[in-house]
Amino acid sequence: MRGTDAVRFDPSAALQIRAASAAPEILSEMAERNVLGGPLESCSAEPLTGFYRDGCCRTGPEDIGRHTVCAVVSAEFLEHQRSIGNDLVTPIPQFGFPGLEPGDRWCVCAANWLRAHQDGAAAFVVLAATHERTLEIVPLELLERYAVDVPADASGLE
Secondary structure, eight states, X not given: OOGGGOOOOOHHHHHHHHHHTSOHHHHHHHHOBXXXXXXXXXXXXXXXXXXXXXXXXXXXXXXXXXXXXXXXXXXXXXXXXXXXXXXXXXXXXXXXXXXXXXXXXXXXXXXXXXXXXXXXXXXXXXXXXXXXXGGGXXXXXXXXXXXXXXXXXXXXXX
């Protein structure tokens, strides 16, 4: 190899290339924020929720319904959702949907949550796991009225 053709290894350039080629979902998870401005926390792994079925209420261009509200569903909320054509109770195994029970945490569509509120059937909300894009549809003050701090595994609560 001639001296003018030699390529020097630059470790910082290698790191930049590695970061630029990282999976987009990893990079976007790092940037996802909740309605309080902090890092977006997981909503539920059991049942596994989220538009991307990764446990988080992340959203993207494919998520037309904006599944961004981490709700702790109640029987009243589930019945309301069924009444507006959003059956969250009936399992759909082919889509990996187990069907929800009262007490489950689930990423629900912001507009559907708002409609439930307007109809007097809103579910509690886990703010740290509710995506900031929810604020384009639902004001923070309203979400705060339904805020609840529920551990990811609520089975120990009686």
